[in-house]
Amino acid sequence: MFTGIVAAVGTITSIKPLGGDADAGVRLAIDAGKLPLADVALGDSIAINGACMTVVARTDTSFEVDVSRESLNRTAGLDAAGEVNLEKALTLAERLGGHLVSGHVDGLGIVRKFEPVGESWELVIEAPKELAKYLAYKGSIVVNGVSLTVNSVADSAAGCAFSINLIPHTIEVTTLKHLQVGGKVNLEIDLIARYVERMLGTSSTDQAK
Secondary structure, three states: OEOOOOOEEEEEEEEEEOOOOOOOOEEEEEEOOOOOOOOOOOOOEEEEOOEEEEEEEEOOOEEEEEEOHHHHHOOOOOOOOEEEEEEEOOOOOOOOOOOOEOOOOOEEEEEEEEEEEOOEEEEEEEEEHHHHHHOOOOOEEEEOOEEEEEEEEEEOOOEEEEEEEEOHHHHHHOHHHHOOOOOEEEEEEOHHHHHHHHHHHOOHHHHHO
């Protein structure tokens, strides 16, 4: 589990294919930046741009993860060198500064607007239609591993556009500063919303069977 509070910005420094065919995944080498790795062991989880990955090798300043082709097909930002948001898995001794995050990407959003508004920035993302029911005013959403609050929601035939206000601190300490209109972002819906939808979709008769 994670909180969606980015601990550091790292950099993907190399991408090595794990096989010779089109279905092969890749091994990423990541410079951890300011993320301390002394307490990270092989097999531990680190969220990279919101996607939970398993550490398969590490040094004092970097680590490696294997990413399957399925994960590459369903995420953005893990297939090229560049900066990524990093967060180590949550422990019970830590504060839950964001919200409960699983590190499982539910879909890809498309940036439709990213503009300064006063000292902040307005970010508008178009989410896939199947995620629309999980988005609500003042609800939580994870964008590229960052826990954020939804400011507005507008449904359409194509999907659901939602807006977010990014404060200067968030822009400064995450990779969201690099977003471009038309670019793709990783989205994870609120964990509670997922279970509420499941409960409402299962009748008492179904539960009794």
